[in-house]
Amino acid sequence: MSNLEQKYALLEDDTGSEHESQDFDHPSPKTTRKSSNTILLAGWTLFWVLNCAILGIQCFRLMNKLEKLERTEFAGLKRNVPVPWSVYGPYDNRSDPEATDKEWEKISNIRQGVIALPDSYVEEKGLHKAQRFPWDESKGVYLINAYHNLHCLLKLRTSLLEFHRGEEQSGSFAHVTHCLDALRQDIKCNADDTPRWSGYGHRITGVDQVRMCRNWDLLDEWSKTFPSCWNKIPSIEDINERFSYCPVDSPYADRIIETLGSKNHLGE
Incomplete structure (x- = not known):
């Protein structure tokens, strides 16, 4: 083989080796970077999805907790009834005291x-x-x-009216002072922080100012x-009869009849 033929043979061997090396799958640097970026992304x-899910769960739990805190512990009442402060309404109708008495009588039991x-x-x-x-x-x-607060309010009103009318007190002084202190304790406990507006021409603050109250009817239903x-009837002293x-x-019913006989008040 001549020198020229040997050179061509060497070139062919080199080319062949190059083609053979391409038969093996060796990733390029660009392919490796692309895969790494995909995995990182x-x-x-996944990290942000998990964090958002955890945050969502925490927010849900917090909202439930706030919902429970907003409701009363026993009847589950919320402050969702708008009621304005009023003066000279049906419970303080100075032009018709008898009508006022009837309104208070409706809530006396x-x-x-x-x-x-x-x-x-x-x-x-x-x-x-x-x-x-x-x-049971x-x-x-x-x-x-x-x-109980309503009972005390009624007791104080009765005592005040009897004093105003010059009548003998029907209740004991100790009961009246107990009710005064009970209402004091409840006022201090609730610590209502609502600012009552003072209006020009009004000597009474908060007139017609709306506040959010709880639903008394729902408390009644609960x-x-x-x-x-x-039922407390003054003439009845037997606790079972009450x-x-x-x-x-x-x-x-059967146990009541067995215990009280004809003295029961079923259906009343």
């Missing part, structure tokens, strides 16, 4: 506020154990605070889920 995407709670509910809510409900030993007798059949104002189809 996928990792960041607080029997709905006396309830019988199961011991399981009492334990769940962390309440003190109360006196036994006469017709697994229940205790409780008075809803709002109804109390009916724990009926105690109680708790006998149940519906005629009450599950306690």
